Amino acid sequence: MKFPNRAVAILIVMAALITLPWWSGDLYKLHLAALICTYWVLIGGLNLVVGYSGQLSIGHVGLLAIGAYCFAILAGTHGMHPAFAIAASGALCALCGLLLGLPSLRLPGFYFAMATLAFALIVTEITLAQGNLTGGGVGLPVPGFPPPFDTPRGTYWLILAIAVLVTWLAWNVARHTWGRGLVAVRDSAVTAQAVGVPVFRAKLTVFVFSGFTAGVAGALFAVLQSYITPDTFVFDLGLFFFVCIIIGGRGHIIGPAIGTIVLTALPEMVAPLAKLGNFFYGLLLLAVVLLVPEGIGRVFEILIEHFRPRRGESHVVKPDLERLARAIENGQSK
């Protein structure tokens, strides 16, 4: 399935991303790129939950908020080193993911989505109510990263590195046995059981992982915002994460990545569209759901398939019995 140019494509994209501060032009675009990478840290993890295991979480903004406040409180109020504060944000949100997932991941799809929605709403209320910890409606200032990451470029590179790491982790999960197990959970739970996939535990594991990346994303997001209030974490944002994955296509990594970039950047880059941000999401979502329900990622696959030499489209099943016997006996002798 590999196409030989993949390594080259990855190198070119990486080079472009690393050199972005020199060609992006202004600081605002650099900030936007850092924001996209931050969103991707969350979405890259969430993608394993939504795109691979098919669990419709629309409440990850709640985890983002917890991660952000955790970082602001530890690194700001208590002066902890930001590196440890980021790790703590991730760990706390992984724990929150575990506590949220334990009761809710047994629910069928629609009810699970409602549980995550309720979770996001509760988090907002708590951040408002716990004023002495979170600053209530007034909010909290967030310290920046220490040198050499205290400049816009340094911040961008740090966040980019974390985003690349998350992409690599998610890709490793997706392309190995775990990925196949998750897709089985999504497309046919009966099959998943039949081959021995522990359905609930698999869902819970990726949900906890997505909690961790959401927490890390929260910390990075807080730094980029430099000041957070409960209003920073509007529910729309949770829906936005979800929509990026649906537009990108379930069961892909590159699709949702493109979805994140397009949905974050376009309304900002094209000034007249900025006011129409929600309209634009709606339109794009409608177009994708109606025209390419499998998402942008599938469009890519189709293009790649199109340029690959076609083999004969035979459908004739012709067993090779000696080979079959050998294969079965090899399996038994293990």
Place this chain on the structure above:
Amino acid sequence: MTLAARDITKRFGGLTALAQVSLELKPGEVHGLIGPNGSGKTTLLNLFSGYYRPDGGNIVIDETEISDATVQKRAGLGVARTFQKPRLLPTLSVLDNAMLGGWRDARAGFLATAFSLPQVKADERELRSRAEELLHGVGLSHAIGRRANLLEHAEQRFLEIARGLAQRPRFLLLDEPAGGLTPAEIEHLGAVIRVMRESGVGVLLVEHHTDFVFRISDRVTTLDVGAVIKHGTPDEVKRDPEVIRVYLGA
């Protein structure tokens, strides 16, 4: 070394789907299970593979009671199955679908996978070569890289068998594997089933094509309205007046 149902009773609400049914599947034998629609064949298969719990009696493997064991646990004990309507993962390739059968043999955990540790690579190589060999073996060489949703019906059936075999099962339960196949494809299926038998796999064959069942089974059990009406060699079952009356016809 058997997979057995002992005096199994299964009710759905007021309906008794199976009443005190016993069936023993040995390694290296093909055991046909036939009967009219609604006689309880698939119900029995679901009880063996763990999707249903019996209301009476036991499911036993190697003399160990597994009536309450999960489907996954039974997969670990060597019970694999296919489905009446093939249940594949349509967006994955044929190879990936077959490799899914090796889930239990992948030793690496989630974190090890995320960091792509050497163990993961080793698991992957092993599963890939096993799945490829099985796919060539069942006759899907031409379709290995194809998306499973592009397969025709017969290919889907053989892919389910390959996935089942990738589980390295001791017992493989086939739910109407010949359904929708052409006579030539049924011949291929028969040959594949014989190879499994010779390799020591116990095959439970739930099927409507009775001449096919009689041809390749070592023993045949006939169900009617949830009860065993005849059990024996194909010849014995074929000639049984009760079997002829309720199922085979004159």
